[in-house]
Amino acid sequence: MQDVTHLLQSHRSIRTFKDIPIEQSIVEELICSGQAAATSSFIQACTVIQVSKGAKREKIAELAGNQNYVKKAPVFLVFCADMHRHQLACEMHKVPMKSGYTEQLLTASIDCALFAQNVVIAAEALGLGICYIGGIRNDIAAVSSLLDLPDLAFPVFGLCLGYPDQNPEVKPRLPLSLTLKQNSYSQHKTLNEADKDDIAALEAYDQQIREYYKSRTSAQKEMSWTEQISGMLQKEARPHMMDFLQGKGFMKR
Numbered sequence: 353m354q355d356v357t358h359l360l361q362s363h364r365s366i367r368t369f370k371d372i373p374i375e376q377s378i379v380e381e382l383i384c385s386g387q388a389a390a391t392s393s394f395i396q397a398c399t400v401i402q403v404s405k406g407a408k409r410e411k412i413a414e415l416a417g418n419q420n421y422v423k424k425a426p427v428f429l430v431f432c433a434d435m436h437r438h439q440l441a442c443e444m445h446k447v448p449m450k451s452g453y454t455e456q457l458l459t460a461s462i463d464c465a466l467f468a469q470n471v472v473i474a475a476e477a478l479g480l481g482i483c484y485i486g487g488i489r490n491d492i493a494a495v496s497s498l499l500d501l502p503d504l505a506f507p508v509f510g511l512c513l514g515y516p517d518q519n520p521e522v523k524p525r526l527p528l529s530l531t532l533k534q535n536s537y538s539q540h541k542t543l544n545e546a547d548k549d550d551i552a553a554l555e556a557y558d559q560q561i562r563e564y565y566k567s568r569t570s571a572q573k574e575m576s577w578t579e580q581i582s583g584m585l586q587k588e589a590r591p592h593m594m595d596f597l598q599g600k601g602f603m604k605r
């Protein structure tokens with residue numbers, strides 16, 4: 353048990369990999385570990401597309417904002433939320449599929465995240481390093497057509513895998529008081545009082561993150577967590593997403 357919690361709490365994203373290939377049998381073992389994750393109503397709505405090195409991978413790296421490690425990682429996987437085969441299941445039984453529900457978008461995306469995180473833990477247990485790549489959603493339509501994704505399927509994120517060629521420090525997470533609440537969000541206080549406690553905890557965490565960035569060996573920056581988040585939230589968040597998802601047959605009701 354301690355080994356497992358130690359492994360989980362030692363996670364850090366890896367963006368530089370050794371030029372050592374990963375055996376395909378290991379990739380398949382990782383995918384089997386992903387498949388073993390719990391899945392909403394047994395829908396098994398995740399399909400993984402392994403993209404080998406070459407022109408297609410390079411195009412995806414470029415579309416993801418020129419993330420070089422997407423190009424260079426020994427293995428690159430794209431996790432797709434996929435309800436296409438559910439349509440096939442309905443056709444096999446000659447029943448019309450009721451699709452387009454926002455609930456189905458949620459369940460398929462949740463399935464993908466659980467599947468992927470199982471892959472990640474299995475990979476890290478084998479000494480591999482990983483980096484999720486949400487950047488593939490910058491131009492989700494282009495990535496989808498590169499991968500020939502049918503309606504009712506879309507790429508949720510990519511994942512770089514390889515043997516680490518760097519050893520970054522673990523990034524401190526939010527304090528427990530902010531992420532574990534007892535019985536109600538404000539824990540029997542008014543929301544205003546609870547927010548004051550949370551702001552005090554955020555200020556302490558900001559200090560910790562500022563020190564983390566300052567002391568970190570690579571890519572020094574001086575920024576607190578709330579600065580980082582408030583900066584990010586001044587920008588639009590991939591505003592093309594709703595139209596794209598509706599075009600793929602999701603989020604219509």
Ligand SMILES: Cc1cc2nc3c(=O)[nH]c(=O)nc-3n(C[C@H](O)[C@H](O)[C@H](O)COP(=O)(O)O)c2cc1C
Nearest residue numbers: 363364365367419483484485486487488509522523
């Ligand atoms: C869904 C998802 C998408 C992400 N997308 C990217 C990405 O496109 N590029 C990148 O360098 N890191 C990406 N990350 C990694 C996060 O930046 C990283 O997990 C976070 O900063 C915490 O750092 P740590 O993983 O080292 O603890 C992503 C993480 C997740 C979970």
